[in-house]
Amino acid sequence: MTRRQPKIRKTRDQILRAATEMFITRGYAWTSVDDIVEAAGCTRGAFYYYFEDKEDAVRMVQRRLWRRLAKHAEAAFEPTLGTVPNLKRTLGAHLSALDELGPSRRILREMWVDPSLESIGSEEFDRGVGVIEEFLAHSMRRGEIVAMDTRPLAVLLTGLFEVATAYALQMGDASTTIEAVNVLLDGLAVPAAL
Amino acid sequence: MTRRQPKIRKTRDQILRAATEMFITRGYAWTSVDDIVEAAGCTRGAFYYYFEDKEDAVRMVQRRLWRRLAKHAEAAFEPTLGTVPNLKRTLGAHLSALDELGPSRRILREMWVDPSLESIGSEEFDRGVGVIEEFLAHSMRRGEIVAMDTRPLAVLLTGLFEVATAYALQMGDASTTIEAVNVLLDGLAVPAAL
Numbered sequence: 584m585t586r587r588q589p590k591i592r593k594t595r596d597q598i599l600r601a602a603t604e605m606f607i608t609r610g611y612a613w614t615s616v617d618d619i620v621e622a623a624g625c626t627r628g629a630f631y632y633y634f635e636d637k638e639d640a641v642r643m644v645q646r647r648l649w650r651r652l653a654k655h656a657e658a659a660f661e662p663t664l665g666t667v668p669n670l671k672r673t674l675g676a677h678l679s680a681l682d683e684l685g686p687s688r689r690i691l692r693e694m695w696v697d698p699s700l701e702s703i704g705s706e707e708f709d710r711g712v713g714v715i716e717e718f719l720a721h722s723m724r725r726g727e728i729v730a731m732d733t734r735p736l737a738v739l740l741t742g743l744f745e746v747a748t749a750y751a752l753q754m755g756d757a758s759t760t761i762e763a764v765n766v767l768l769d770g771l772a773v774p775a776a777l
Numbered sequence: 778m779t780r781r782q783p784k785i786r787k788t789r790d791q792i793l794r795a796a797t798e799m800f801i802t803r804g805y806a807w808t809s810v811d812d813i814v815e816a817a818g819c820t821r822g823a824f825y826y827y828f829e830d831k832e833d834a835v836r837m838v839q840r841r842l843w844r845r846l847a848k849h850a851e852a853a854f855e856p857t858l859g860t861v862p863n864l865k866r867t868l869g870a871h872l873s874a875l876d877e878l879g880p881s882r883r884i885l886r887e888m889w890v891d892p893s894l895e896s897i898g899s900e901e902f903d904r905g906v907g908v909i910e911e912f913l914a915h916s917m918r919r920g921e922i923v924a925m926d927t928r929p930l931a932v933l934l935t936g937l938f939e940v941a942t943a944y945a946l947q948m949g950d951a952s953t954t955i956e957a958v959n960v961l962l963d964g965l966a967v968p969a970a971l
Contacts, residue, residue: 735957738944739937743961746936750929763929767937770964 595633598623599647602640607686611641611693641693648684648691649707655680666722667772671765674744678757678764681748692752704745711741728771743767789827792817793841796834801880805835805887835887842878842885843901849874860916861966865959868938872951872958875942886946898939905935922965937961 601623659676716737795817853870
């Protein structure tokens, strides 16, 4: 198993690269499994060994793109700073990183266009709520943000962030979206901290 | 045409009432056009005269529920108050009114459950962005909120509000959601107004 893994990864990555390319140039809706198989230079059997269907492949592509954005956000986190500055830094980094995805950005947009791709969205949403809720609980214990029930606030922030991502992708430029997000995040600071 | 309208409205309303009842008790996914026709005591022909399909009927039901919520929001608007208090009042009234919808609340939730019902969501979303953008532009001219591009801020607020509605519906109680919305809205006030 261990010995076979590099080969497995190589074929799967080859298919994913080909799928990414097709989704970008032709669009997800207009790409078939046969197109991907042809572009990847593999067999249909190889495709169906790794993926259930086209949706399964695009979900994996999207998941990887989200992970790349999340890494940018994590790198922007600065432990010595307070809650609101850190929320601004991490969300800003995530939104700015959309530009660095280049044409793959288009694949993320499909999530809000094709209803069958919603599930990856709700998976990322739940993950976002978990991360943000933990962060908020920590900040509240330190008195850096208004004390309240962390769950609804985490849900709202994740939702705010999701719509910001969709809008920035649609506009092709994240700067005005980041500005608007920052204004709303300012509401979180405890009055004394202003 | 004018003379026939009361009759038309009566049959259509009868179908919508029956559909609402079925969607509540059985759930949207498990209700067929035949179920609705039977409950309404009308013919299939009558159903298809007013609606293209089941989706078309549920969209109309949802649209009416949204309009009821919007009326509560409009009634809470108080022209003598500032921007942030008014945003809090109207959004709070909308969220609180979810309770008053009674069991029909369940039908609104379908919008986030069944991907085929997304279109009514994006229709309401665009309407929300339009209303909020106009309101923000007016508030900025009066110097009541931070001056910036109104469009991204209107999109974010509408998104915030949509996720707040979905969460309040899921929780069955709007109070903690309203509290979280209010905290974020505080970020909009110009520093001098604090």
